[in-house]
Amino acid sequence: MDSNADHFAAIEAGGTKFRVAVARGRDVIADTTIPTTSPDETIGAAIDFIRGVGPVRSVGIASFGPLDLDPSSSSYGSITATPKPYWSGTPLLSRVRDALGVPTKIDIDVGGAALGEWRWGAAVGLSSFVYLTVGTGIGGGVLIDDRVHHGLGHPEMGHIALERIEGDDYAGGCPFHGACLEGMAAGPEIESRWGLPAGELADRPEVWELEAIYLAQALRTYTYTLAPQRIVIGGGVMQQPGLLELVREKVTEQLGGYVTSETLLGDLSEYVVAPVFGQDAGLMGAIALAMDARSEGPR
Amino acid sequence: MDSNADHFAAIEAGGTKFRVAVARGRDVIADTTIPTTSPDETIGAAIDFIRGVGPVRSVGIASFGPLDLDPSSSSYGSITATPKPYWSGTPLLSRVRDALGVPTKIDIDVGGAALGEWRWGAAVGLSSFVYLTVGTGIGGGVLIDDRVHHGLGHPEMGHIALERIEGDDYAGGCPFHGACLEGMAAGPEIESRWGLPAGELADRPEVWELEAIYLAQALRTYTYTLAPQRIVIGGGVMQQPGLLELVREKVTEQLGGYVTSETLLGDLSEYVVAPVFGQDAGLMGAIALAMDARSEGPR
Numbered sequence: 001m002d003s004n005a006d007h008f009a010a011i012e013a014g015g016t017k018f019r020v021a022v023a024r025g026r027d028v029i030a031d032t033t034i035p036t037t038s039p040d041e042t043i044g045a046a047i048d049f050i051r052g053v054g055p056v057r058s059v060g061i062a063s064f065g066p067l068d069l070d071p072s073s074s075s076y077g078s079i080t081a082t083p084k085p086y087w088s089g090t091p092l093l094s095r096v097r098d099a100l101g102v103p104t105k106i107d108i109d110v111g112g113a114a115l116g117e118w119r120w121g122a123a124v125g126l127s128s129f130v131y132l133t134v135g136t137g138i139g140g141g142v143l144i145d146d147r148v149h150h151g152l153g154h155p156e157m158g159h160i161a162l163e164r165i166e167g168d169d170y171a172g173g174c175p176f177h178g179a180c181l182e183g184m185a186a187g188p189e190i191e192s193r194w195g196l197p198a199g200e201l202a203d204r205p206e207v208w209e210l211e212a213i214y215l216a217q218a219l220r221t222y223t224y225t226l227a228p229q230r231i232v233i234g235g236g237v238m239q240q241p242g243l244l245e246l247v248r249e250k251v252t253e254q255l256g257g258y259v260t261s262e263t264l265l266g267d268l269s270e271y272v273v274a275p276v277f278g279q280d281a282g283l284m285g286a287i288a289l290a291m292d293a294r295s296e297g298p299r
Numbered sequence: 300m301d302s303n304a305d306h307f308a309a310i311e312a313g314g315t316k317f318r319v320a321v322a323r324g325r326d327v328i329a330d331t332t333i334p335t336t337s338p339d340e341t342i343g344a345a346i347d348f349i350r351g352v353g354p355v356r357s358v359g360i361a362s363f364g365p366l367d368l369d370p371s372s373s374s375y376g377s378i379t380a381t382p383k384p385y386w387s388g389t390p391l392l393s394r395v396r397d398a399l400g401v402p403t404k405i406d407i408d409v410g411g412a413a414l415g416e417w418r419w420g421a422a423v424g425l426s427s428f429v430y431l432t433v434g435t436g437i438g439g440g441v442l443i444d445d446r447v448h449h450g451l452g453h454p455e456m457g458h459i460a461l462e463r464i465e466g467d468d469y470a471g472g473c474p475f476h477g478a479c480l481e482g483m484a485a486g487p488e489i490e491s492r493w494g495l496p497a498g499e500l501a502d503r504p505e506v507w508e509l510e511a512i513y514l515a516q517a518l519r520t521y522t523y524t525l526a527p528q529r530i531v532i533g534g535g536v537m538q539q540p541g542l543l544e545l546v547r548e549k550v551t552e553q554l555g556g557y558v559t560s561e562t563l564l565g566d567l568s569e570y571v572v573a574p575v576f577g578q579d580a581g582l583m584g585a586i587a588l589a590m591d592a593r594s595e596g597p598r
Contacts, residue, residue, distance in 0.1 A: 152522075160519070227454045263451060
């Protein structure tokens with residue numbers, strides 16, 4: 001066994017930047033950030049960086065989507081139809097695997113983040129939970145029975161239906177669904193709705209009251225649909241002080257006492273929680289994916 | 300091995316009646332219906348009926364809820380807090396198991412129905428799907444990776460948030476959530492909204508247009524949350540001619556082309572389907588549960 005048998009490469013492939021790291025175990029020993037330009041340029045730079053650090057045992061990729069995650073598909077591990085120029089059809093998994101010649105595993109960014117929080121973070125030991133990120137978009141990963149759940153494609157948890165709050169006449173900004181969760185509650189919608197960047201609205205309680213109600217509606221819907229043991233909720237919007245606590249209160253109101261577990265009758269401080277890894281959840285997830293790629297052996 | 304080694308008892312425990320059957324394999328050879336009165340009387344009659352038919356290998360119970368389905372709980376298999384008089388705290392599983400002395404398995408009614416449709420009906424061979432019933436209430440079961448999914452308690456799929464259709468001023472009849480899916484689209488709400496029993500509204504297209512949109516919103520939410528390979532939708536309301544086809548059309552509109560699988564871009568005739576067992580889905584599910592109890596051995 002060579003000296004780098006416990007070195008893993010991790011790629012968090014985002015729409016604006018790639019974060020690339022090499023870790024010993026789960027500890028990052030080298031990392032870089034690469035702007036997302038063309039697939040050739042960006043993936044090439046990621047591969048060069050990893051090679052420059054030295055041999056790795058395996059690679060994990062947590063990528064923006066949509067991704068083809070059907071193992072029986074000829075385009076498994078490729079980015080499918082995306083509005084992002086140049087990237088539709090990019091075979092991200094096979095490019096990396098073929099260049100580095102080691103086992104490589106890919107998942108959607110939020111699926112990777114869920115895996116990282118489950119292995120080392122806010123969901124250790126649970127058999128089911130939801131990871132939700134509320135930022136420039138809203139997305140989520142679902143872990144059930146020790147696996148990231150995919151099904152037909154993968155979840156797109158930001159695009160569920162919401163009940164409009166009386167008096168709120170904001171049309172909703174989702175190009176596909178108008179007033180879905182993402183269209184009503186993602187960061188850019190807060191700015192569109194109130195006419196100021198979210199950072200300048202920090203001391204306007206009505207802003208966060210409305211935001212908390214919509215997020216709580218979504219958490220109620222996930223609760224009734226998936227019955228998760230916990231919901232981990234992070235992302236840029238959740239950095240607003242007090243918002244997490246307000247969301248918990250609103251979830252209790254939304255459930256209205258109709259629950260199938262006494263856990264949901266308390267203050268929800270163990271049910272609705274912040275991620276441990278914050279903005280590093282995706283990168284930690286990619287490290288976890290790399291470790292899983294190793295244990296599954298080469299393919 | 301005695302001559303009844305392939306005989307299984309099945310109990311579909313409903314809020315108004317219990318259906319009880321003995322099956323050879325999956326074929327019912329004797330069955331009865333018992334009104335749901337008190338636990339002693341109704342469960343006692345079910346046990347007497349099964350004993351009267353002869354020895355069985357095991358028993359399956361698909362029951363109304365909420366149920367305690369946490370295997371580590373001291374009240375596992377009991378009905379928890381229900382508004383139904385006399386039934387809160389009834390240890391349904393242990394009463395039946397102790398009386399008959401054979402392995403017994405319990406699940407929520409819709410979970411059992413999902414299992415039956417997965418084993419022999421409309422979802423054979425799938426690794427994930429949703430079973431939804433739209434009748435006097437709305438409920439659903441989720442099957443993931445060959446198992447009925449529970450998590451924290453179990454799903455209550457009728458109580459998700461919906462987006463109110465413009466011009467619809469019906470308040471919604473759910474005592475917990477007002478205008479949730481069940482509060483807007485269950486059978487009794489159709490009658491409350493339009494002032495006539497659903498049976499007398501069959502030729503009023505506006506009734507079914509609205510119903511189809513709300514159901515389609517829910518199916519969109521399940522699609523984005525669970526990414527199931529199929530949604531099986533039945534129940535009394537779905538007997539309205541043409542409603543299933545209309546729901547498919549509305550689901551396509553609701554998704555707005557935003558999908559992670561090409562399966563969702565077609566006419567959805569393989570994605571949104573009727574159950575095979577119709578009103579027998581719960582009883583078939585109880586037979587399937589009995590078979591699983593057998594394979595897991597006595598407990």
